[in-house]
Amino acid sequence: MFKLKVAIGIFASAVSVSAAYAQSSVVLFGHFDTSLAFTQNGGGNVSVSMNSGNHIGAGFGLMGSEDLGGGLKTVFKVENGFGANDGTFASSGSTPRMFGRQAWIGLSKDNMGTLSFGRQYDFMLTGLCKYASGCLLGAPFDRAGTSIISGLLGGNGSNPDIDRLGGARVDNSIRYVSPSFGGSGLSFGAMYGLGGAPGSLTQGSTSSFYLGYAANPIDLGIAYTSRQDPTSHARYSNVALGGSYEVGKFTLNALLTQARWSATGDTVSGIDFNFRYQFNGAASLLVGYTFSSPNHGLSNQLMLGKRHTFGTEVDYFLSKRTDLYASVAYQKATEGQKAQFLFMAPSRANWAAMTQVGIRHRF
Numbered sequence: 001m002f003k004l005k006v007a008i009g010i011f012a013s014a015v016s017v018s019a020a021y022a023q024s025s026v027v028l029f030g031h032f033d034t035s036l037a038f039t040q041n042g043g044g045n046v047s048v049s050m051n052s053g054n055h056i057g058a059g060f061g062l063m064g065s066e067d068l069g070g071g072l073k074t075v076f077k078v079e080n081g082f083g084a085n086d087g088t089f090a091s092s093g094s095t096p097r098m099f100g101r102q103a104w105i106g107l108s109k110d111n112m113g114t115l116s117f118g119r120q121y122d123f124m125l126t127g128l129c130k131y132a133s134g135c136l137l138g139a140p141f142d143r144a145g146t147s148i149i150s151g152l153l154g155g156n157g158s159n160p161d162i163d164r165l166g167g168a169r170v171d172n173s174i175r176y177v178s179p180s181f182g183g184s185g186l187s188f189g190a191m192y193g194l195g196g197a198p199g200s201l202t203q204g205s206t207s208s209f210y211l212g213y214a215a216n217p218i219d220l221g222i223a224y225t226s227r228q229d230p231t232s233h234a235r236y237s238n239v240a241l242g243g244s245y246e247v248g249k250f251t252l253n254a255l256l257t258q259a260r261w262s263a264t265g266d267t268v269s270g271i272d273f274n275f276r277y278q279f280n281g282a283a284s285l286l287v288g289y290t291f292s293s294p295n296h297g298l299s300n301q302l303m304l305g306k307r308h309t310f311g312t313e314v315d316y317f318l319s320k321r322t323d324l325y326a327s328v329a330y331q332k333a334t335e336g337q338k339a340q341f342l343f344m345a346p347s348r349a350n351w352a353a354m355t356q357v358g359i360r361h362r363f
Contacts, residue, residue, distance in 0.1 A: 023067040028363075030060030034084045035325075035358025041339075041347040050085040054138040054327075054358055057159075057167070058084035059101050065108070075114065076105040092157030100157050102169070113178040120173050123189050123210035123223040124164035124238055131221070131242035131253040132165045133274045133288030137313050140329035140354050142166045142342040143270060143292050145259075145303045152236035152261065154206070154227060161342060162268055162292075162302060163257045164225055164238050170206045172196060177210075185215040197230050204230035217246040234263035242272075251276045261302055268294045268303045282317040298335060305337030322361045329354045 035054045039047045052058050061079030068074060079101035081090030092100025099119070106116030133141035145162035159166030170193035177189040188211045195204030208225040226237040242255035257270035274288035292307040294300035311329035318324065330353045331339040339352040 024064065025066075026062055026064035028060070028062060029079075030058075031056055031360070031362045032058050032084045033358065033360045034058070035356040038355045039341075039344065040353045041345075041349065045348070051139075051356070051358075052084040052086075053081075054356060055135070055360065057081045057090060057101070059090070061099065061101065068107075071109050071111070073108045074105070075108045075116070078103045090157075093155055095156070097157070101167075104173075104175075106175075111179060113176060116175050118173065119169055119171050120175050120191070122164060122168055122170050122191055122206065122208035122225045124208070124225050124240060125167050127189065127210040127212060127221045127223045128240045128242045128255065129165055130219075131244055131255040131272070131274075132163075133253075133255075133272050133290050133309075133311070134161065134165055136253070136274055136276070137286050137288045137311050137329070138327055138356065139166075139343060140311060140327075140331070140341045141272075141288060141290055141309055143268070143290070143303070143307075144340045144342040144344075145268070146301060148301060152227070152229065154204075162259050163240065163270060165240070165257075166342070168225070170208070173206065180214075185213050187212050187214075193227075195228065195230060202228050203233065204228060219244045229263075232263050234261065236261050249278045251278075259302060264296075264301055266294065266296055266300045266302050268292055268300070282323075284315045286313045286315065288312070298337075305333045305335040307334070307337075307339070308332045321363065322359070324357075324359055326357045327355070 033053050033055050035051050037049050037051045059079050059081040061077065063077040066074040078099040080099050081101050082088065090100060102119055104116045104118030104120050106114055108114040129135040142161040143163055149162055150160045153168050156169060156171055158168040173191055173193035175191040178187050180187050191208040193206035195202060197203035206227040210223045212221040220243040222241045224239045226235050228235050237260045240255060240257040244251055244253045252275045255272040258267055260267045271291045274286060277285045288311050290309045292303060294303040298304055309329060309331045311327060313325055313327035315323055315325045331341065331351060333339045333350045339347040339350055341352060341354060
């Protein structure tokens with residue numbers, strides 16, 4: 001009995017010592033983006049609203065890691081969204097979720113990359129958003145499609161931007177991101193979301209891939225994501241190729257995108273150009289232009305009519321975490337269609353304009 005007690009004591013001490021050596025951390029993080037928007041819809045009417053999430057949806061969460069030794073770490077992240085203008089929880093689809101934005105856990109090692117499991121963003125957002133006007137100048141540059149887009153993305157509370165650049169999430173997903181290979185600047189990622197349909201490995205499943213290259217002053221990336229609809233078995237696919245080039249105080253970005261619904265062969269091709277000029281100090285100027293072109297004329301089920309969107313923004317950082325911005329966006333639709341900004345009602349005419357002044361903070 002005495003020997004047993006001694007053995008238990010030694011084991012408990014060993015566990016205690018091991019726990020003491022393990023380095024772990026948990027961080028509370030979040031972001032606010034609140035703006036006053038003045039929208040003119042082409043019919044002579046001007047609406048005034050307070051918006052949340054012009055550049056990035058307001059949210060908060062926890063992220064952490066534990067050192068397992070030998071450079072191996074456990075990593076996790078959970079995040080939920082909310083309306084910074086009214087305090088309500090952000091919609092996460094028909095299923096109530098405690099963490100509607102992200103909820104994942106995984107293992108990471110500097111020279112091997114990160115393998116994670118859970119509700120995660122695909123590579124259209126994490127790999128290509130940095131080139132997109134919608135991410136840099138705000139929501140008026142995200143592409144608003146028809147009402148079927150949310151369902152094609154999975155009906156799980158994803159942002160309904162037609163190119164998935166606004167933030168499409170993949171539930172029950174396995175995701176791997178590599179490190180940069182030998183300092184070459186090359187990296188890649190692969191992701192698979194389980195569909196969950198009984199007796200099938202593909203129904204409702206999502207696949208996403210990414211290849212990137214970064215070596216100052218050039219940054220390049222290509223991403224592909226495809227989801228199989230569990231009802232029709234057709235696929236909704238997105239592909240994008242983007243890049244940036246930095247010269248002096250200028251950063252030039254370009255992005256080509258295409259969304260395709262295989263059930264009808266409908267596509268929407270996109271062209272996106274923007275640049276940033278960094279003034280001396282904390283101020284910068286951004287200018288962007290996007291063009292969206294659906295095929296099949298007005299029978300296209302993803303988007304009706306070609307659309308041109310122009311805009312500019314002035315951004316001023318009060319600190320590393322807080323900035324003020326003022327922006328103007330203008331959209332023109334063709335083929336007799338009405339202009340429409342994402343999350344806004346259609347205009348009464350083929351054009352619409354929006355002016356915003358806002359504040360952002362990250363913690």
